[in-house]
Amino acid sequence: DAGVIQSPRHEVTEMGQEVTLRCKPISGHDYLFWYRQTMMRGLELLIYFNNNVPIDDSGMPEDRFSAKMPNASFSTLKIQPSEPRDSAVYFCASSAGLASSEQFFGPGTRLTVL
Amino acid sequence: SQKIEQNSEALNIQEGKTATLTCNYTNYSPAYLQWYRQDPGRGPVFLLLIRENEKEKRKERLKVTFDTTLKQSLFHITASQPADSATYLCAPGEYGNKLVFGAGTILRVKS
Numbered sequence: 001d002a003g004v005i006q007s008p009r010h011e012v013t014e015m016g017q018e019v020t021l022r023c024k025p026i027s028g029h030d031y032l033f034w035y036r037q038t039m040m041r042g043l044e045l046l047i048y049f050n051n052n053v054p055i056d057d058s059g060m061p062e063d064r065f066s067a068k069m070p071n072a073s074f075s076t077l078k079i080q081p082s083e084p085r086d087s088a089v090y091f092c093a094s095s096a097g098l099a100s101s102e103q104f105f106g107p108g109t110r111l112t113v114l
Numbered sequence: 115s116q117k118i119e120q121n122s123e124a125l126n127i128q129e130g131k132t133a134t135l136t137c138n139y140t141n142y143s144p145a146y147l148q149w150y151r152q153d154p155g156r157g158p159v160f161l162l163l164i165r166e167n168e169k170e171k172r173k174e175r176l177k178v179t180f181d182t183t184l185k186q187s188l189f190h191i192t193a194s195q196p197a198d199s200a201t202y203l204c205a206p207g208e209y210g211n212k213l214v215f216g217a218g219t220i221l222r223v224k225s
Binding site for chain 2: 033042043044045048056099100102103104
């Protein structure tokens, strides 16, 4: 398996634009996680899915953020409209379970909102 | 609220020495605790998982301890090498629940 795949690797956009980040988890993993990492706040969990169903979205900062998982091999994180404070590295991770299982992280998407 | 604390200052050590990183937690009763390594520009990579009923876990030059009374985990790298330089994240998790990541400790090993 190629591991968790994320695209794009880098995204530069202007304030107000829509941004869509994409993730392909490892085949067979039941859990998918979206994280955001900044120097100030560290690695924060935004939302996680179990068997394509959103379970906990308490980390989603506001209504501008939305995430979907239409099937077991694809998930998106959308920001609309984007703001400069959304600039961060966004990671997708997948695992076979929750706290008892290791998570496999993708390479991340570095988002810059001007 | 749940709080996870790791050494906020970077840890600088000499090659060959043992590095010890600390992870403390409060208002939390994790059944598992994981440690990850993160290199600049990359995603975290899993290193070790220890369960609440395990006092110690080893993997090659790595050793993790888990003291549920002190609410603390220690992560040791013996015979450290410059290639061990990275940020190390601890992530406790309660049974059936998600992981919560600490802010990480930067380790620098000098030759």
